[in-house]
Amino acid sequence: MTQVAAAPAHGLTARHAWGLLGLLAAAVLLWLFLAVWPEELVDVMGAKKTFVNAVFNGVTVAGLYFLVASGFTLVFGLMRNVNLAHGSLYLLGAYVGYTFGAWTGYWLIGVAAGMLSMAAAGVLLQVVVFRQLEGDDLRQTLVTIGISIVAADLMLAVWGGNTYQFIVPEWLDGAVSTPVITAVKSNGDAVYMKYPFYRLVVFAAAVLIGAGLWLLLNRTRIGMMIRAGVDDRAMLQASGVNVQLVFAAVFAIGAGLAGFAGVAGGSVLSIAPGEDVRYLLASLVVVIVGGMGSVPGAAMGALLVGLAEQIGLVYFPTYGVVFTFVIMVVVLAIRPQGLMGAAR
Amino acid sequence: VSSLESRGGLNALDRFIGRGGRGGGGWLLLAAALILYPVLVPPFFAFQIGGQILILGMIGLSLMVLAGLGGMVSLAQLTVAGIAGYVVSIFGANSAGVMGLGWPWWLTAPLAILIAAAAAALIGLISVRTSGIYTIMITLAIATAFFYFATQNYTIFNGFSGYRGIAPPEVFGVNWREPLPFYYLCLVAAALACAAVLYVARSPFGLALQAIRDNQRRMRAIGFNVIAVKVMAYFLAGIIAGAAGVLYVWFNGRISPGTVSVSEAIGILVIAVIGGLRHPIGPFLGAAVYVLMKTFAIDLIGAERFNTLIGLVFLVIVFVSKDGMLELWERLKPRLAPTSLRPS
Numbered sequence: 001m002t003q004v005a006a007a008p009a010h011g012l013t014a015r016h017a018w019g020l021l022g023l024l025a026a027a028v029l030l031w032l033f034l035a036v037w038p039e040e041l042v043d044v045m046g047a048k049k050t051f052v053n054a055v056f057n058g059v060t061v062a063g064l065y066f067l068v069a070s071g072f073t074l075v076f077g078l079m080r081n082v083n084l085a086h087g088s089l090y091l092l093g094a095y096v097g098y099t100f101g102a103w104t105g106y107w108l109i110g111v112a113a114g115m116l117s118m119a120a121a122g123v124l125l126q127v128v129v130f131r132q133l134e135g136d137d138l139r140q141t142l143v144t145i146g147i148s149i150v151a152a153d154l155m156l157a158v159w160g161g162n163t164y165q166f167i168v169p170e171w172l173d174g175a176v177s178t179p180v181i182t183a184v185k186s187n188g189d190a191v192y193m194k195y196p197f198y199r200l201v202v203f204a205a206a207v208l209i210g211a212g213l214w215l216l217l218n219r220t221r222i223g224m225m226i227r228a229g230v231d232d233r234a235m236l237q238a239s240g241v242n243v244q245l246v247f248a249a250v251f252a253i254g255a256g257l258a259g260f261a262g263v264a265g266g267s268v269l270s271i272a273p274g275e276d277v278r279y280l281l282a283s284l285v286v287v288i289v290g291g292m293g294s295v296p297g298a299a300m301g302a303l304l305v306g307l308a309e310q311i312g313l314v315y316f317p318t319y320g321v322v323f324t325f326v327i328m329v330v331v332l333a334i335r336p337q338g339l340m341g342a343a344r
Numbered sequence: 345v346s347s348l349e350s351r352g353g354l355n356a357l358d359r360f361i362g363r364g365g366r367g368g369g370g371w372l373l374l375a376a377a378l379i380l381y382p383v384l385v386p387p388f389f390a391f392q393i394g395g396q397i398l399i400l401g402m403i404g405l406s407l408m409v410l411a412g413l414g415g416m417v418s419l420a421q422l423t424v425a426g427i428a429g430y431v432v433s434i435f436g437a438n439s440a441g442v443m444g445l446g447w448p449w450w451l452t453a454p455l456a457i458l459i460a461a462a463a464a465a466l467i468g469l470i471s472v473r474t475s476g477i478y479t480i481m482i483t484l485a486i487a488t489a490f491f492y493f494a495t496q497n498y499t500i501f502n503g504f505s506g507y508r509g510i511a512p513p514e515v516f517g518v519n520w521r522e523p524l525p526f527y528y529l530c531l532v533a534a535a536l537a538c539a540a541v542l543y544v545a546r547s548p549f550g551l552a553l554q555a556i557r558d559n560q561r562r563m564r565a566i567g568f569n570v571i572a573v574k575v576m577a578y579f580l581a582g583i584i585a586g587a588a589g590v591l592y593v594w595f596n597g598r599i600s601p602g603t604v605s606v607s608e609a610i611g612i613l614v615i616a617v618i619g620g621l622r623h624p625i626g627p628f629l630g631a632a633v634y635v636l637m638k639t640f641a642i643d644l645i646g647a648e649r650f651n652t653l654i655g656l657v658f659l660v661i662v663f664v665s666k667d668g669m670l671e672l673w674e675r676l677k678p679r680l681a682p683t684s685l686r687p688s
Contacts, residue, residue, distance in 0.1 A: 141477060146655050146662060153650075277606050333473070
C-alpha cells in the first residue's frame, strides 16, 4: 500500500492512516463481540448470535483453509509447481483417515493415517512425476490436472458417492460456553453463547501448526534451506545442498498437511465427492489473495476468505461465492502479487 | 516474420497435410470427407458424435487462440461458452418456467455471442494482471466461482436444475435440430472459426500476440500495449467460444451448472492439449478422441470409468509429447512416408 501518496502537511503518513483504520475496525469488532446489541442493530443485522456464530464458523473454516493452502503455497514457492491435485490429496487423506478410523475404532489413528499416507503420496508424486518434468511448469501443472481427474474418478469407484461423517471421540465432542454474551434474560441473567468444542480445537490446531511451520521455516536448518530455495534454487544447489531431498521434504509437509486437514475438515463437516474441488478453489483463492509462496500470506488469505464465505453465507445466501471472488479480484487489482507476495 | 511463424508452428498446416504440390489436395480431401461424412453414417454419428466434436473442438479452438498464440492457458473458456448458452436460454424461449423472454433467434444468438465475448474480455482483464502459470489458477478460480454462483442463484440462472427445452430455430423451412442440418451448421461455424484463427494468426495483431508470448518484455519496450493485445485476444477467443456456446445449448437442448462444472472445463483443456495447441486442427483432433472415448468407453471399461480412461490418456500424452497428437504425428510421419517422398 506504499504507493498511496502520503500527505506530509498533516503529519499523517499513509501507514498511520491504515493503522488508525485498522484500530478503528478492531474496536468496532470488539464492541460487536462484547456488547449486548441494542434493538436498532438487531433490526438491521439480525440476532447477535447469528453474527457471532458466523464469525466463529468463518475462523474455523479459515483454519482448515490455512492448513490446506499453506502446503500448496509452500510447494509453489519452492518448486514453482502449481499442484492442482492438492484438493485430491485433501479428499484422499480424508477417505483414508475415515477408513482407518472406522477400522481401528480410534479417531486419532485415522488422523495419523490420513496425514502419513498423504505425506508418502506427496513424496511419491515428487519423485515419480515432478522430477521427470523439472523446469517445465506448464506440463507439470497439466500432469497434476490429469492426476486429479484420475484420482477423483478412482476415489468415486472405491468410496462411492456417499457422504461420510467421522465420529469424533467423546473428549472432543459437545459444546462449550464461550465468554460471549448473546442476550440478557428478563431476570438479568446473561446468556452465554455455546460453540462446538471440536471446531475450536481445529482452529487451535491450525494456529499451532501455523506457528510450528513458522518456527520450522525461520529457526531450523531445513527451514533455512527451504527459504533459500524459494529465493534462488540454482544457488542453493550450487552450494552443495541436495535440492531433491529438500523438495521431497517440502512435498511431504505440504501433502501431509492436506491429509491432516482432510481428516480434521471431514470431522467438522463431512466428506463427499466434490470436496476436492471445493478445497482446491479455496486454496487457489487463498494463495492468490495472500501471495504465492508466503505462509503468513496464506494465513491472512485464509482468514479473509473464510470470514467472507461464512458471513456471506449468513447474510447474502445466494451471493456467498461472489464475495470470495470479489476479494480475489480486488486484491489482484491493487496488488497483483498478493497481500504478502514478493514482486517477481 | 518467418522465424515467428515457424516457432508458432503455423507452417505445420502445410506439414500436417503434406508439403509441396500435394498441399492443397490434402485440404480438399479433408473438406470432402467432412462434407460427405454425415450422409454416409447413421444420424446418431452425424449429430451426437459429429456435432459434438465440432462444438467442443470450437471451444478448444478458442483455448488454442489464447494458449497457442498468446501463451495464456485459460480454464474459463467453457465458462464463456456457458454464459452464451445461458443468455440464449434466458432471452430466448425455454420450458423451465423461469425467465425465457421469448426473443427471436436472430436477436438472442448475436446477443449471446456479444455478451460472452464481453465476459471473456473481462476475464482477460482480471487474469492478464498476472502471467504464466498464474493464469491457470486465476481462470480456474473464475470458472469454479461461476459454477457455484450459477448453482446457488435461482433468479437469473435457475439454480441447480438450470434451463431446458431450448431448441434451435426453424429458418428457411429447415429444422436445424435435425441431425444433418445441425451437423452442417456446426461444420460451417467451425470452418469459419478455423479460417478466422488462421487469418488472425498471420495478421499484425496475431504476430504481435505471438511475439508477446515469446518475449513480453521486449514487446513492451518496443511500444506495444501488451495488456490491450492480450485482452483483445481474450475477446476474439470469446467470440469463438460464445458461438460454440450457442450451438452447444441448441445441441443439448438444456443448460445447467453441470454443463460448466470444473470437470467439464478441465475437459476442454484436455481436448486442446491432447490434440495440440499449435494449429487450429489440433483441438478438433482432441475433441474427436475425447468424444469417441466418452461414447464408446462403455464398451471398453464401462461408462462409469470414462474419467479414469481419459485422464490416463491425457497423462500419457502430456508425458510423451510437448504438443499433443500434432507433435506425435509429426514425429511419426517421416517413418510412415515412402522412402522416395522423404526429404533428403
